[in-house]
Amino acid sequence: MENLIEKVALFIHESPKVVVFTGAGVSTESGIPDFRSPDGIWARYDPEDFTIQRFVSDREARKRNWRLRKEMFSADYRPNPAHYAIAELERIGKLSCVITQNIDGLHHVAGNSEEKIVELHGTVKNAKCLSCDDRLPLGEVLKRIDQGEEDPHCEKCGGLLKAATVSFGEAMPPAEMRRAEQCSRECDLFIVVGSSLVVYPAAGMPLVAKRSGARLVIINYTSTDMDAIADAVIHNKAGAVMEAILEKVKERAI
Numbered sequence: 001m002e003n004l005i006e007k008v009a010l011f012i013h014e015s016p017k018v019v020v021f022t023g024a025g026v027s028t029e030s031g032i033p034d035f036r037s038p039d040g041i042w043a044r045y046d047p048e049d050f051t052i053q054r055f056v057s058d059r060e061a062r063k064r065n066w067r068l069r070k071e072m073f074s075a076d077y078r079p080n081p082a083h084y085a086i087a088e089l090e091r092i093g094k095l096s097c098v099i100t101q102n103i104d105g106l107h108h109v110a111g112n113s114e115e116k117i118v119e120l121h122g123t124v125k126n127a128k129c130l131s132c133d134d135r136l137p138l139g140e141v142l143k144r145i146d147q148g149e150e151d152p153h154c155e156k157c158g159g160l161l162k163a164a165t166v167s168f169g170e171a172m173p174p175a176e177m178r179r180a181e182q183c184s185r186e187c188d189l190f191i192v193v194g195s196s197l198v199v200y201p202a203a204g205m206p207l208v209a210k211r212s213g214a215r216l217v218i219i220n221y222t223s224t225d226m227d228a229i230a231d232a233v234i235h236n237k238a239g240a241v242m243e244a245i246l247e248k249v250k251e252r253a254i
């Protein structure tokens, strides 16, 4: 593994434009479960319940959806060494952007600046009305649920409230998709951290980067279908690996 860490640090050293692409696996060491690990969310919830069509048509599915939101995001989660290493990449001037599938906001908390973060699947910081698109802090909606509302609706227009995240079957945010594609096309190095790379269209970004001539690095606990086309693959925990890589990058810069 030492050699691989050295290799990725060298890639970063040689690359003016680095894109980091994160998935749920970058946040498991912060205590937030991912979807597809054996102890992940899909071991306890049915993914079919989390389509936008089900959310809109089925009150019971909405209640389960809110229960999952509370379960996943009520604690005060903190960034872990992987998030801090990605923030450090920005500080040393290497990061062109961090494209994240995550909705937990931990890249912001770790210190990446707003303009460097592309949240492809939205954020749990806010809730949105599916009718008038009004936005409000998710905490306000969770408080209403705590006070007994099971299926909260918009106080302005009566529409359905939902976390401001992209559910299965829901359209991707166009501006974020454009930015993610542009960053992926223009980078020299694309580093995947903690993603199974099965959720499209987000998982298409490493392919865009690779086809445009960038090197591809995958840091993920388990193997992915894209390992075969990567220039380096590290099957280990993101926190220790990213921290070690950044240490090497900084040694080289001295």
Ligand code: NAD
Residues within 6 Å of the ligand: 022, 023, 024, 025, 026, 027, 028, 029, 032, 033, 034, 035, 036, 037, 040, 041, 101, 102, 103, 104, 105, 121, 193, 194, 195, 196, 197, 198, 199, 219, 220, 221, 222, 236, 237, 238, 239
């Ligand atoms: P996923 O659950 O499909 O895959 C996570 C991957 O991370 C797995 O392959 C697993 O082996 C790996 N992993 C787990 N812990 C790791 C660690 N400590 N170090 C390295 N790798 C680790 O997640 P995905 O690819 O992001 O795609 C699914 C969807 O999950 C995304 O759309 C995202 O919105 C959503 N999601 C987000 C959060 C979050 O915001 N924290 C949590 C759960 C799910």
